[in-house]
Structure formats: structure tokens, C-alpha cells
Amino acid sequence: MCWSATADLAAGTGIAAVGVVSVALAARRPRDLPLAALPLLLGVHQIIEAEVWRNDGGAGPATLAWAVIALPLLALWVPAVVLFAAPPGARRRLLAPLAVGAATAAVLAYVLATRTVTAEIRGHTVGYSVGLPRAELVVVGYLLATIGSLLLSGDRGLVLFGVLVAVGAAVSFALWRQEYISTWCAFAAVCSVVLCLWAGRRRAPVPRPPGQASPG
Structure with missing residues (x-):
């Protein structure tokens, strides 16, 4: 979330551009592609919210699209693509977050299918209302x-990414609760750059010509 339609549009365009670069860097490692595409998804998400601002909130298609990406899609997408890209030794323990994500996404998808999502402009923030049952458990x-x-x-790069997401979410939530300003787009931009650098470092090595010796 950003603090205005213009900020959301600018941030979303920039983050999506980082996502395109990230996907290009990961193109030679198919297991990394879904995770490398995350900034692209986040950029589209910001651009959608720019439309929510222009509509002055409400319960239109842009609000629903924003909620679908933010809630069930990311709850399932993130643990699934992390599992896909993680080192083999970490994959077994990542099954637990994936199972939690699948259950959380199922609850959120059901709520979105049976209730109306509304958005309200509150100064420099947008408040979304879904009416989640047992919201605390769903958030956890x-x-x-x-x-x-x-x-x-x-993976050290992904752990750093996770720490940045955690810090960004905490700061953004604190400011949002005060209805002061939405800052998540700034943290999303930083996190997207970190993920892009991660994708670049994990590029597959260029195959050596037959007979060429490896450097000592």
C-alpha cells in the first residue's frame, strides 16, 4: 500500500520493472522462476491499488482483485515457491509452512467468495474490510x-528477504494503524531489489566448451 494513487502507480511500475529483470536473471533456473516473479506480482498489486484510490475505495472489481492477491494468493504462493526454490535439505521442514499457507488460503478464499470486500480512504491510507472470522488466527x-x-x-538471501519483509510489515502496520501514512510500497521496493539480487546470484553457470579446463 502507498499513500496516494500516484505513489501506488509509480511504485507499482518500478517494482514490476524490477520483477521483469528478476525473471530474466532466473530464466536459466526454472525452479527459481516462480519466486523471482514475486516482485512482478507485487508491482501489479500496487498498480491495482492505484485504481482503488481513483475509485475512492468502495467494493468494486479493483478492491476485490487487490484482496485476492493480498490474501489467498500470497498466502499460498509464497510458501509454495520458497519450497520449490529451497535447497534440498530444507524442503522437508518447509512442508509445514506450505500446509499452513494452504489452509489459510482456503479460509481466505472462502471469505472472499461469500462476503463483500470494501475499501475506505482514510487520509493517506486505505483501509480494507473483509469481516474475517477469528481474524487473529488467520493473521498468525x-x-x-x-x-x-x-x-x-x-538460503541466506531468502532469510534476509524474510527479515526485511517482517520489519517492513511491522513498521507499515504500526503507521497504518495510526492512519498516518501507508509505507508498505517503499518496503516492497527494497524487498524486490533484494530478491532480484538473489536471482542474479543464483544464475546457472555458463556451460564450458568441451575440453576446457576449469580454473584452478
């Missing part, structure tokens, strides 16, 4: 699935 499940999978990934 969401955090365990997303941030938990990153922290358990066994």
Missing part, C-alpha cells in the same frame, strides 16, 4: 506461511 497462519517459509528456507 498468514505470517507463519509467508515470513516463516522464508526464514526456514536455508
